[in-house]
Amino acid sequence: MDRLAIATPRPDIAPCIALARDYGTGIEIQVYGYNPDLLDGDWPTLVEQHRRLLKGFEGEIALHGVFYDMSSASEDRQIIRVTRDRYLLNLRIAAELGARQVIFHANYIPWIRNARYLRRWTQRQVEFWTEIGAEAERLGLIVALENMWEPSPDLIGRVLDWVNSPFVAACLDVGHAYLYSDSIPFTGWVARLKDRLVHCHINNHRGVEDEHLPLDAPGGVIDYSFVLTLLWALPSPPLISLEMEGLDDLERSLRFITKLRTVGR
Numbered sequence: 001m002d003r004l005a006i007a008t009p010r011p012d013i014a015p016c017i018a019l020a021r022d023y024g025t026g027i028e029i030q031v032y033g034y035n036p037d038l039l040d041g042d043w044p045t046l047v048e049q050h051r052r053l054l055k056g057f058e059g060e061i062a063l064h065g066v067f068y069d070m071s072s073a074s075e076d077r078q079i080i081r082v083t084r085d086r087y088l089l090n091l092r093i094a095a096e097l098g099a100r101q102v103i104f105h106a107n108y109i110p111w112i113r114n115a116r117y118l119r120r121w122t123q124r125q126v127e128f129w130t131e132i133g134a135e136a137e138r139l140g141l142i143v144a145l146e147n148m149w150e151p152s153p154d155l156i157g158r159v160l161d162w163v164n165s166p167f168v169a170a171c172l173d174v175g176h177a178y179l180y181s182d183s184i185p186f187t188g189w190v191a192r193l194k195d196r197l198v199h200c201h202i203n204n205h206r207g208v209e210d211e212h213l214p215l216d217a218p219g220g221v222i223d224y225s226f227v228l229t230l231l232w233a234l235p236s237p238p239l240i241s242l243e244m245e246g247l248d249d250l251e252r253s254l255r256f257i258t259k260l261r262t263v264g265r
Contacts, residue, residue: 001090002025002171002237002257002261003026003060003237003239004023004025004239004240004242004254004257005012005020005026005027005028005059005060005062005239005240005241005242006019006020006023006025006026006027006028006030006170006180006203006241006250006254007027007028007036007064007243007248008027008029008030008031009028009030009031009033009035010031010205011031011035011239012047012110012199013027013031013053013054014053015052015247016247016250017053017054017057019056019247019250019254020059020249021057021252022061023254024059025059025254026059026060026061026062026101026239026241027054027057027059027060027061027065028061028062028241029050029061029062029064029097030063030064030162031046031092031241032063032065032066032147032198033063033064033066033090033103033260034064034066036068036086036090036139036142038085038088038168039066039089043089043093047093047096047183048076048265050097050098051096051203054097054098054128056072058100060100060239060252061097061098061099061100061189062099062100062102062103062199062239062241063090063094063097063099063101063102063103063105064095064100064254065086065087065090065091065103065104066086066090066104067104067107069177070086070087070104070107070123070138071083071107071120071126071240072084072087072104072106072107072128072132073107073108073120073122073125074124074199075120075167077164079113079217080124080128083128084128084131087132087151088132088135090102090104090110090133091132091136091139091141091143091201091265092139092140093123094139095139095140095141097152097252099141100140100141100142101141101142101143101171101198101199101239102136102141102142102143102144102173102236103140103144103145103146103199104144104145105146106145106146106148106150106155106159107148107149108121108148108149108155109149109152110149110150110151110180110182114197118155122155122158122159122162122189125159126159126162126163126221129143129145129159129163129165129168130163130165130168131169132168133163133167134167135166136167136168137147137167139174141165141167142168142169142198143168143169144169144170144171144198144199145159145168145169145171146170146171146172146173146176146199147161147168147171147172147173147176148173148180149176149180150176150180150190151180151181151182151184152181152182152184153172153177153184153188153192153193154192156170156193157192157193157196158196159160160193160196161163163257169196169197169199170193170196170197170200171199171200171201171238172189172193172195172197172198172199172200172238173199173200173201173225173243174186174188174201174202174203174222175201175202175203175205175210175212175222175243177189177209178205178207178209178222179205179209179210180249183186185235186227186230189238190230190231194234194235197236198238198239199238199239199241200238200239200240200241201242201243201244202215202224202227202228202242202243202253203210203215203238203242203253204216204217204219204221204222204224205220205221205222205243207221208218212243212244212249213244213249214244214246214249214252214253214256215242215252215256215257216223216252216253216256219239224260225254225260226241226248228257228260229260242254
């Protein structure tokens with residue numbers, strides 16, 4: 001099977017590890033990003049539990065970093081300091097778990113329609129990720145910047161061009177691109193980011209909110225037969241991570257992908 005992973009925001013990753021082994025996929029561990037209180041608590045104990053569960057795991061491992069209220073391009077130096085500290089801790093945890101990729105959000109605010117904001121935002125992002133990229137390189141990690149509310153792939157693409165580091169790359173969230181894009185087709189997102197694309201999040205929604213539905217969910221607006229074929233055709237296909245809440249939805253989507261690949265061959 002192609003480079004796939006299944007994502008889980010839950011502390012107990014054992015069921016997802018079992019499913020990943022059944023289907024020969026990797027795993028994206030999200031609890032250290034989705035539960036920021038954990039980073040002020042007993043995260044070392046959970047890391048040790050996860051290390052034991054991952055012993056002998058042969059799939060790729062990724063980690064999703066914190067994103068709630070994080071601002072790597074804030075005007076406030078104290079906010080930058082907090083964001084940096086959180087991200088550096090995520091990198092440390094990822095290294096301890098044997099992960100290769102760590103996903104962070106750039107958190108652009110599209111409702112501020114001001115050219116100065118965009119210029120300053122880009123400049124501060126470049127400065128921030130240049131520093132974080134150096135630490136990622138030291139730890140043997142790749143940081144992947146994920147689109148959330150960004151209306152255009154140029155926003156993250158331009159930051160990555162200027163940072164120009166193999167340790168700072170792109171994560172393309174397909175659901176976000178379809179939901180928040182400023183009339184830019186998905187092919188445009190792939191064309192702009194493909195040279196730096198190392199990770200993808202996939203799920204479906206009905207065009208209103210970010211629902212994280214199975215790939216073939218009734219009413220889903222995203223044609224994953226088209227999307228996956230496009231991603232698989234890239235010269236260096238990214239790690240594609242299924243981002244859904246329940247095991248049933250994950251397995252349903254894995255069966256969809258297996259069938260799609262079988263028909264394609």
